[in-house]
Every structure is written in structure tokens, then in C-alpha cells.
Amino acid sequence: MADRINLFFAYAPIVVFALIVLVVYFSTRGQIAKIPxxxxxxxxxxxxxxxxxxxxxxxxxxxxxxxxxxxxxxx
The missing domain is CATH 3.30.60 (Wheat Germ Agglutinin (Isolectin 2); domain 1)
Structure with missing residues (x-):
């Protein structure tokens, strides 16, 4: 049981970071630069x-x- 908890806390920050990066990428990929x-x-x-x-x-x-x-x- 302790191994599963350690494994969860080991990979959770990486997974959350990857999700944030993907959300930001997909939400801003169609925008044009505002400063010409x-x-x-x-x-x-x-x-x-x-x-x-x-x-x-x-x-x-x-x-x-x-x-x-x-x-x-x-x-």
C-alpha cells in the first residue's frame, strides 16, 4: 500500500504539469501575436x-x- 502511495505522489506532479501544458497549448494555438x-x-x-x-x-x-x-x- 505504501508503494502505491509513493508511486502516486511521484508521478502526480508530472501528470498535472503535462495536462496544464496541453491545455495551454490547445487553447492558444490559433491565436495571432498581438504585437506586430x-x-x-x-x-x-x-x-x-x-x-x-x-x-x-x-x-x-x-x-x-x-x-x-x-x-x-x-x-
Whole structure:
């Protein structure tokens, strides 16, 4: 009888942990990450980094260069 009690208390924490992990996995596997990873661009002149909405694209020789609002005023 004592062996069964010891065996129960030996495996119970592992089983409970596995059940919790499975419940969390199945309840969250269809969710999309709430924090979007934003893409940033560096200014070609000064190196200032900002979001795409705040940068100005300038096409030169087949490539697109990104400038901040301060540097594009000097072009």
C-alpha cells in the first residue's frame, strides 16, 4: 500500500504539469501575436531609423533610397 502511495505522489506532479501544458497549448494555438513587428527603415543620409510611414522613398538608378523628412528637404 505504501508503494502505491509513493508511486502516486511521484508521478502526480508530472501528470498535472503535462495536462496544464496541453491545455495551454490547445487553447492558444490559433491565436495571432498581438504585437506586430514593425519594419523600420534607416535614412540614407543621416542614419535616423523610423517607421515606413515617416520615411520618404526616393528612386535612384533602379534602387529605392529612404530619407527622413529632414534630409529629404535638403535634396
Amino acid at each position: 513587428i514593425g519594419q523600420t527603415f534607416a535614412c540614407n543620409a543621416c542614419g535616423h531609423r523610423d517607421k515606413r510611414d515617416h520615411m520618404v522613398p526616393v528612386a535612384r538608378e533602379g534602387s529605392v533610397l529612404w530619407y527622413c523628412h529632414r534630409c529629404v528637404a535638403r535634396l
